[in-house]
Amino acid sequence: MSENAEDKAVRIPAQSDGTEEKSAGTATLNKDAAPGEVLLKVTGLQKHFPIKKGLLQRQVGAVRAVDGLDFEVRSGETLGVVGESGCGKSTMGRLITRLLEPTAGTIEFEGKDITHLGVGGMRPMRRDVQMIFQDPYSSLNPRHTIGTIVGAPFRLQGVEPEGGIKKEVQRLLSVVGLNPEHYNRYPHEFSGGQRQRIGIARALALKPKLVVADEPVSALDVSIQAQVVNLMDDLQEELGLTYVIIAHDLSVVRHVSDRIAVMYLGKIVELADRDSLYKAPMHPYTKALMSAVPIPDPKRKNAKSERILLKGDVPSPISPPSGCRFHTRCWKATEICRSTEPQLLELKPGQRVACHHPENFEDQAPQDTVLLTAAKEAAELVADEVLAESAETSAAVAAELAEETAEPAAEEAAVASAEEAGTEAEAAEEPAEEPSVETTEASAEETSEASAEASETESQESTDK
Numbered sequence: 001m002s003e004n005a006e007d008k009a010v011r012i013p014a015q016s017d018g019t020e021e022k023s024a025g026t027a028t029l030n031k032d033a034a035p036g037e038v039l040l041k042v043t044g045l046q047k048h049f050p051i052k053k054g055l056l057q058r059q060v061g062a063v064r065a066v067d068g069l070d071f072e073v074r075s076g077e078t079l080g081v082v083g084e085s086g087c088g089k090s091t092m093g094r095l096i097t098r099l100l101e102p103t104a105g106t107i108e109f110e111g112k113d114i115t116h117l118g119v120g121g122m123r124p125m126r127r128d129v130q131m132i133f134q135d136p137y138s139s140l141n142p143r144h145t146i147g148t149i150v151g152a153p154f155r156l157q158g159v160e161p162e163g164g165i166k167k168e169v170q171r172l173l174s175v176v177g178l179n180p181e182h183y184n185r186y187p188h189e190f191s192g193g194q195r196q197r198i199g200i201a202r203a204l205a206l207k208p209k210l211v212v213a214d215e216p217v218s219a220l221d222v223s224i225q226a227q228v229v230n231l232m233d234d235l236q237e238e239l240g241l242t243y244v245i246i247a248h249d250l251s252v253v254r255h256v257s258d259r260i261a262v263m264y265l266g267k268i269v270e271l272a273d274r275d276s277l278y279k280a281p282m283h284p285y286t287k288a289l290m291s292a293v294p295i296p297d298p299k300r301k302n303a304k305s306e307r308i309l310l311k312g313d314v315p316s317p318i319s320p321p322s323g324c325r326f327h328t329r330c331w332k333a334t335e336i337c338r339s340t341e342p343q344l345l346e347l348k349p350g351q352r353v354a355c356h357h358p359e360n361f362e363d364q365a366p367q368d369t370v371l372l373t374a375a376k377e378a379a380e381l382v383a384d385e386v387l388a389e390s391a392e393t394s395a396a397v398a399a400e401l402a403e404e405t406a407e408p409a410a411e412e413a414a415v416a417s418a419e420e421a422g423t424e425a426e427a428a429e430e431p432a433e434e435p436s437v438e439t440t441e442a443s444a445e446e447t448s449e450a451s452a453e454a455s456e457t458e459s460q461e462s463t464d465k
């Protein structure tokens, strides 16, 4: 904690965790890092999900969900993360909140390396880093009252707030705009928007410094989305929170973010402050994404929108394209794009881009400047054969995998009985399977704490009521 932590403290109404300094009737949220200081730093972060097959569960490949991310999140800011479905946004969110173990790279929080901290080591960190999940229906345990759900973080961390858990939970409920009297109600008695407010109250219980919200409003009605986004905005201001907000809806991201990271196939292709990204995107993929956003300005409602329609699907993260991963869909791709991976470089102050022929960049050769209309025409002409090639590779890999999994692997069957004892020993040594996405979300209430702690919550439920 810095020497002048007092000065940076943000006052919030009566809330205390019993361990930090208290004052009569109020508690303080200490922002250790001054606004603008790096709170989270991620370097070379990777998550490869192994693909296993056969009796011996040999690894035959990997889903390269996150494949080398470098970025930092500054205290007090909101970093938006966008990209098409499957590009690794949620995996990134789960890595930085340490709900998933990274394959490689480092994660530093307030200068401390938390990359491989175990459950015990992460416990103090859990208070500072919280996650809000996409689906307010599956992320709240239907068997628990909202009092138990929002109060769980206190019990799991062994924190006794001033005035008791019940009082503090009721205060949190009113902070997020819910009726504190509904403490004993169950999740099914609430609407989607209200449930997401419950999720937010739970995430805020321990006064976190960093909140990672994975598609926090995409499961909600459009009319409710704005309310929840505004609530998160207000809470950020009031509590000095730092957000990483993952969303595929560019309008939401634009509304809430200070800086935006655009992801494509497990990589960040552009990272810039919001205005630069929207006004002058430099990566062709960003430009294509932006061109799909409706223009809200009424003065420009008759302006012809030049929309770039990206051809084909995102290639498989099992065998991403060589060089620039976007080359199979990019209208500007040249030979170097197919052979050499572009690095994420700061081409303008505060704007990092991974592209050999960036848009809106004065230093590029004139022949690289492709006008939007021309780009659309070029996309019609160029991409087909390249796409076909990529589709063939993906289909071949998928077919090979399916074949290998379906076949009882003749040679394995032959040696299976002989190796049975050995196999068992090997299986015992195998690291535990990664929790599936569903499992992780269902246990969100426990914020991935050990299941032993979860049962402790159960037993305390009756006491709490």
Ligand SMILES: Nc1ncnc2c1ncn2[C@@H]1O[C@H](COP(=O)(O)OP(=O)(O)OP(=O)(O)O)[C@@H](O)[C@H]1O
Pocket (backbone or CB within 6 Å): 049, 063, 064, 065, 083, 084, 085, 086, 087, 088, 089, 090, 091, 092, 248, 317, 434, 435, 436, 437
């Ligand atoms: N537990 C897992 N095991 C194997 N593969 C996984 C696992 N979790 C995610 N993946 C794969 O990793 C890739 C990235 O998934 P992720 O959920 O991070 O994408 P996303 O960007 O959040 O997508 P969406 O916008 O649809 O939520 C996908 O190809 C997905 O199938």
Ligand code: SF4
Pocket (backbone or CB within 6 Å): 283, 284, 285, 324, 325, 326, 327, 328, 330, 331, 332, 333, 334, 337, 342, 354, 355, 356, 357, 358
């Ligand atoms: S590096 Fe080449 S293929 Fe990749 S985005 Fe830039 S121009 Fe397109």
Ligand SMILES: [Mg+2]
Pocket (backbone or CB within 6 Å): 089, 090, 091, 214
């Ligand atoms: Mg996701």
